[in-house]
Amino acid sequence: MNDTPWINLFSYGTLQLESVQxxxxxxxxxxxxxxxxxxxxxxxxxxDPDVIRASGSNVHPIVRPSSNPxxxxxGTLFHITEQELAAADAYEVSDYKRIExxxxxxxxxxxYVKA
Numbered sequence: 001m002n003d004t005p006w007i008n009l010f011s012y013g014t015l016q017l018e019s020v021q022x023x024x025x026x027x028x029x030x031x032x033x034x035x036x037x038x039x040x041x042x043x044x045x046x047x048d049p050d051v052i053r054a055s056g057s058n059v060h061p062i063v064r065p066s067s068n069p070x071x072x073x074x075g076t077l078f079h080i081t082e083q084e085l086a087a088a089d090a091y092e093v094s095d096y097k098r099i100e101x102x103x104x105x106x107x108x109x110x111x112y113v114k115a
Contacts, residue, residue, distance in 0.1 A: 007085050008109035010036060010101070012075030013061040014054075015088060023054040024087045031076035035104040036111055040066040041073045044114075048093050062095060064114040077109055085110065 011031075014020050021029050044062040052058045063073050080088070089098065096112040103109055 004081055006079035007082060008107055009078045009080050009085065009088060010034060010075055010103055010109040010111040011078060012036065012041060012063060012073045012111075014051075014057070015078070015091070016076050017055060019056060020054045020091070024091045025080070025084045029078045029080065031078045033074070034077040034107070034109075035072045035074045036063065036101055037072045037104050038066055038069055039063040039073050039101075039113070040068070040071045044095050046093055046095070051091060051093055054091070062114050063111070072104060077103060077105070077107060088112075 009015070015024070016031070018028055021027065041061050041063050043059050046052055046058050046060050092098070092112050095115055097115040098110050098112050100108055101111050
């Protein structure tokens, strides 16, 4: 029996990439399609060489609250451990902050949004 207390993490960007999951968590994550309502997506330029190396790109998506309630951003809901959440925090650059949101499915999850 697995007694790991799973943490919900929603990703709309590079945390969905196998290369980022392997370098950050040492494993591939299993996820489920979901969406974050009330947010819109844009892009941000990243300068951290480790993040660029892991993701293969210096331009990453970023979300912020939208004034249009019909807006939503699709992505993937992952179940991760507390140690993996700390690794995700370390991966994300200062352009992002982690907040808790309610996803379209009704599940509460952490997500990285514009700081």
